[in-house]
Amino acid sequence: MANPETVADTLVDIGIYNNLESILPLLQDPTSSDILQRAYQIATLQRSTNTIITATDRAAKVVFALKTYSRSNCTGEKVMGNIIEGIETILTLYYSQLKQGVEVVTNYQDGLPEVLCYPDELNQVWTNLIHNAIGAMDNCGVLTLEVRAENQSLRVGVTDSGKGIAPEILPRIFEPFFTTKPAGEGTGLGLDIVKKIVEKHSGNIEVTSVIGQTTFTVSIPIAV
CATH class of the missing domain: 3.30.565.10 (Histidine kinase-like ATPase, C-terminal domain)
Structure with missing residues (x-):
């Protein structure tokens, strides 16, 4: 396939490392570069979303802790x-x-x-x-x-x-x-x-x- 190093880098960025046999037909498709780019964008969006969820969860825990700590009897x-x-x-x-x-x-x-x-x-x-x-x-x-x-x-x-x-x-x-x-x-x-x-x-x-x-x-x- 064309540009194998670029394809490999993109797959790693997406998070695909093993069992590539099942997607070989996709990688050999003439439009594979467009498909990989779209998959990379989706994977990046998913990682960003997970980061936001983690940060939001941490912020919620801190707010709850502050409310608990400041609450007096x-x-x-x-x-x-x-x-x-x-x-x-x-x-x-x-x-x-x-x-x-x-x-x-x-x-x-x-x-x-x-x-x-x-x-x-x-x-x-x-x-x-x-x-x-x-x-x-x-x-x-x-x-x-x-x-x-x-x-x-x-x-x-x-x-x-x-x-x-x-x-x-x-x-x-x-x-x-x-x-x-x-x-x-x-x-x-x-x-x-x-x-x-x-x-x-x-x-x-x-x-x-x-x-x-x-x-x-x-x-x-x-x-x-």
Whole structure:
């Protein structure tokens, strides 16, 4: 056939790589160049449409996450909340940062119950812990999120593969106004707020750290 290299390039662009025997008569047709060009235009339109659908879906998820995150409980009373949904909301909000070089690994136990809580305040906990984890890895590494039931509590683990927390600093990280960040970059209140919110839920927070693995574990009673 004429111009085989051009035909091959066009077929690859369309997405046809194998089983060419069935379309050989078409390729040998005198009008094959026009047919291939029309097929290429249709394939390009389809790819563009799929890109728009993906972008629209992502935008919808972000809008939903923002609405969920900004919604507050005006009654001041605990309500039943889904921990995993809250964490996934925060991951959606951090999507643009995570996609730059952070691999997210989730390990959620099946069939977890809802917990009696202040969902908007727990979202502040997940926001702070995920934000700190990304910063500890300099936006490049593995972020592991684990949720499981244990001893009538839900245990949420946030693990990063960053540089770790020095042993002499570890006992002070929950102190108000204590920070290792340069002046103007941190208030030292983030983990203090996290600890207060967790204690408000009659829970507790623990941290272990070595180089390459720092884990914050939050335990929230299932029903209090």
